[in-house]
Amino acid sequence: DAGVTQSPTHLIKTRGQQVTLRCSPKSGHDTVSWYQQALGQGPQFIFQYYEEEERQRGNFPDRFSGHQFPNYSSELNVNALLLGDSALYLCASSLPFYEQYFGPGTRLTVT
Amino acid sequence: AQRVTQPEKLLSVFKGAPVELKCNYSYSGSPELFWYVQYSRQRLQLLLRHISRESIKGFTADLNKGETSFHLKKPFAQEEDSAMYYCALEFKAAGNKLTFGGGTRVLVKP
Incomplete structure (x- = not known):
């Protein structure tokens, strides 16, 4: 079991754009939570x-x-x-x- | 509203010295508290939780409801303990949402 996986690893977007991040839970888990981690917090x-x-x-x-699939x-x-959405x-x-088991995260940079 | 405070951003200790990471919380209900650790280039992982009362990797943490604290302690720090440590409070009212503190970086020097 690879554990929780996330894609993509890194992403760069421009202000005003839209982004979709993906998560596959650990085998057997049915609950998914999302967290934002700004630098230094x-x-x-x-x-x-x-x-x-x-x-x-x-x-x-x-x-x-968000959305959760079957x-x-x-x-x-x-x-x-927004620029302030830049975070892990x-x-x-x-x-x-x-x-809760955490994935490696997706690093989003908004320019 | 629940809040978790870790007053130290950085703790630097020598190998073999004791280390204590402070965590204070504010919560109106009955808290469940955790310590998470993130080693370099690894994902966030659970270190210990107060309800299990275990000692993991030599670390212990005692919940003090009177002082609303959940400090993490280890009597003899090792170099492999260098990592980022987060205290977290679980809010079970609707799901198991975690509220994290700002984190403390521990650096154990040889």
Whole structure:
């Protein structure tokens, strides 16, 4: 089991563009959470998906949206990118209320 | 709202010396607290959680509800302990959302 995988590894976008990040959970996990980690800070919770529905959401604008597929993989979409969206985006998977396992992250740079 | 504070950005200690990473939290409910570690070029991983009361890699952490603290300690630091450490609080009200502190970089010098 490769654990949690994320793609792409790195991404460079221009302000105003849209981006989609992808996450495949660890085998057997059905819950996916997304976090944003700005440089020099701890991860911040964006939202969590379970049974293809958003179960909980952090303090992020509606420009951040997500989706979970029947195979439990997930996408994070960010519209109208701002310079401040530059960060490492982490995906974590788990069984409900169990330990979260993190992926390696996607480094997004907005220019 | 829940909040986690790690007051030290950097801790530098010599090998064999004790190390203590501070973590304070604010939360109105009954907290579940964790320490995560990120070694160089590796992904974030769970080090220990307060409910298990385990000692992992020689590290221990005690939850002090009176002082709202969850400090991480190791009596004899090793060079392989050099890493980024994050304290996190779990909010179970709807899912298991984690709130992280800003992190402490530990550098163990030979």
